[in-house]
Amino acid sequence: MRAILKTKAAVVGALMASTTMASAGDVEVLHWWTSGGEAAALNVLKQDLEGQGIGWTDMPVAGGGGEQAMTVLRARVTAGNAPTAVQGLGFDILDWGNQGALADLNEVAAKEGWDEVVPDALKAFAKVDGKWVSAPVNVHSTNWVWANKAVLDANGIGVPTNWEEFTAALDTLKAAGITPIAHGGQAWQEATVFDAIAMSVLGPDGYKAAFIDLDEGTLGSDAMKEAFDRMAVIRANVDDNFSGRDWNLATAMVINGEAGFQMMGDWAKGEFLNAGKVPGEDFLCFRFPGTTEQVTFNADQFMMFDQGGSVSTEQAALASAILSPSFQSAFNVVKGSVPARTDVSDADFDACGKQGMKDLAAAAASGNLFGSMAHGHAAPASVKNAIYDVVTAHFNGEYDSQTAVEELVDAVSIAK
């Protein structure tokens, strides 16, 4: 019976595919991947579905790392007109799941054995009340440092393994007249740096207590003040022109040798590769000093919205296409991230990618895989943004470290 239904749906889908209108045989996908490389990667998925006779109605809304798309989503759901699938991150997925707006994908998940191949830390953001509601695409890890190898070699700097070596390297670069750190002054970028520093100062347990459990004692601790003090060191090592700069322009500074280091997630790799640079030869990637064992991550997923009760055939096909090893590999090779499945072959990935996959597997096994605060995988949006406020105010000189710690405790308690 099932097979008959499925073929029937496929035939209908094939008929529908010839029309451009969104209809029962199509999936409508709301996303913010509009730049060339990302869109090309997504096109792989689109073609996969079209091969199965399922049309793709594209609903791109870029801006603010998905913020704009989330506003649109709110309007669409309120209007009773939710898209089939929506790109989503961390707590946004859980929030929608808790609203009961998402479809139950357990049937597909069970059939394809998602539970066995997706790491637990990631499952925490893809399942609500034991139900799969969303299909993970990738895992980005955020505690990377990117460095220009030629600049480092010229100044006799090796890969720093702890904070002292790192600050020594910064001093050397500064003395040589090179901007030590390329940084873009946007709240989320500052939070990305703070994430890594907090992990190295507080350690994994402290990181979890502060940003995941939101423990007031840890948030207001001396160690947290030390983390802010280190942020001030970073601030002293960026150029005057950092404010408002996009992250990829900061990456360009490292590529061009104007700056030594950048702290940024693995998506920065794409910029190096686009510029024709070779990992290990022209540029280096290493974990932020003091966080070698840990991986802070964020993961792009596609939330599947409830289309009136059951999961539609198209929705199931989309979810299963996203989780297929071939798409996971193809997409992530382009995007710079690593697959959400741990059983995908690393054959097509470059050195940094292979390293990332190994690190992810190791961290997942040893309990060192944590959701990134800066990227909405540690605490809900309200708390995340409250932390942003304090971090960015401190970084821009509005607060000293002591005030920042006090404000942090206060801001988190208001937002909770």
Add this chain to the structure above:
Amino acid sequence: MAHSADADFKTRLQAWIPKLVLSPSVAMMLVFVYGFILFSVYLSFTDSRLLPSYGWVGFENYSKLWRLSHWEISLKNMGIFAALYISICTAIGLGLAIFLDQKIRGEGLLRPIYLYPMALSFIVTGTAWKWFLDPGIGLENVMHTWGWESFRFNWIKDRDFAIYTVVIAAVWQTSGFVMAMFLAGLRGIDNEILKAAQMDGASNWNLYRRIIIPQLRPAFLSAFVILSHLAIKTFDLVIALTGGGPGRATELPATFMYSYTFSRNQMGIGAASATIMLMTIAAIMIPYLYSELREKR
């Protein structure tokens, strides 16, 4: 008899037509404006976060709102921004209108140049403005390449000055429009009075001060209404230019409200800030509307 009843019906219909014609607009306004305002005020007393929800929490959102330094900053910025924006736009608008009213050759060319910024949204001009204000590639850099090495213009990167760059871009967009309003006012002034005053030996300065500018009162008031409404709604500009930064030095109430309602999933606090904004607008506009509309009677 039947004839007169018919006529009677017709007159009564005539009496009702104006109200019938007005009613769709009034109905839309009541639902989509005042209904939604009431809804938003109601939300400000609820525990709404991601989507509207209806658990009553009293004044909790308001007390949280006033504890947020973020809100304080955006109010302070609004004060600075609105005061500067409205006064500079009015001054430039009036000045340009007076100058353009001196039988200027090429007025037909200059006027659209002054007006066109109003036609563009900041999604369109945002990048150009960002470049221009950026010390690395914009004005500062250009001055350096032209040989003026000591020139400094890095306001957009400076926490204490960034709000002024927002003022510059906003003035750029609307001052030409204000100019058009004043120009229209100037062109409506009766020349006979001016000629009579000239006979009495009044200087140009005195003509403007004593006769012309006082006659522009309606233009001043319209300009004030339009500018204050644009100031309060300023949103795209900040997003395009600074994204609220450096830090949060250029946050305004509109960006605050948007961010709490949509990015931070704290719809209750967002609604509370919207309510306060609306109350402020009402406090400014209602006395103005009252005085303006009463005069007409």
Add this chain to the structure above:
Amino acid sequence: MSVASQDTAIRTGRVTRKLIYLVLVLFALFYMLPLYVMLVNSVKPLSEITGGGMMNLPQAFTLEPWAKAWSSAQIGVEPTGLAPYFWNSIKMVVPAVAVSTVLGALNGYVLTKWRFKYDTILFGLMLFACFIPFQIVLIPMARMLGLMGLAGTTWGLALVHVVYGIGFTTLYFRNYYAVFPTELIRAAQIDGAGFFQIFWRILLPSSGPIAVVSVIWQFTNIWNDFLFGASFAGADSQPMTVALNNLVQASHGVKEYNVHFAGAILAAMPTLLVYIVAGRYFVRGLMAGSVKG
């Protein structure tokens, strides 16, 4: 009603005039600046832009960015350029502008020539409605559109723009008609002319200038709107501003500034044209209407 003319009684000396010209030209340069930056950089190859010199004229002139922005830039999954979105915008703007202008004219007519009790209060309410920040209506509006079955359609989007434009158009027409001699209306009434006949035959023929103001205002606001367009349009009705935003805001990869600038100018072209073509009537319309409010 006087005509907009350059005939002022003020006399100025030669030096003063030179200074005035200087100031006027300097301001013209200031206003032109962003457009100049956009234009110049939209016809340079990318390498020239990244090499610096924002104000420099192009060394190697190229129209390729314009072609790319229009027909092959990456907006979503497929590289469609801005072209399809241009038509979406037109389909939304034309009815919205027409309906809101007609309603504004009728409202202005009623509020000035067919006065009734409390009409001023109604007008006051309409005027105050202009001040509502659009961000707060987003969620309730979405619900209403959903209930009306208009979510994700061009009609729904046009309706939203009509609703929030009526306040302005009513204001313009009301102030314009307020100074229109009421005696003419009364005379026509005595001759037996009805409500619509009077509007059609007497008021409408002389409404040209204010209609231009209303159309310019509405056209610009609606064309430039992003928030409503992004939230209430469907996949096949997304307007130009949303597409431009997708083009410009793409966060990964090389930023093709020349294509971005070309796209921005393309997106602005209709409103620019409206201002340039109809701009001369604009001052005239303002003069006859709103300023005397």
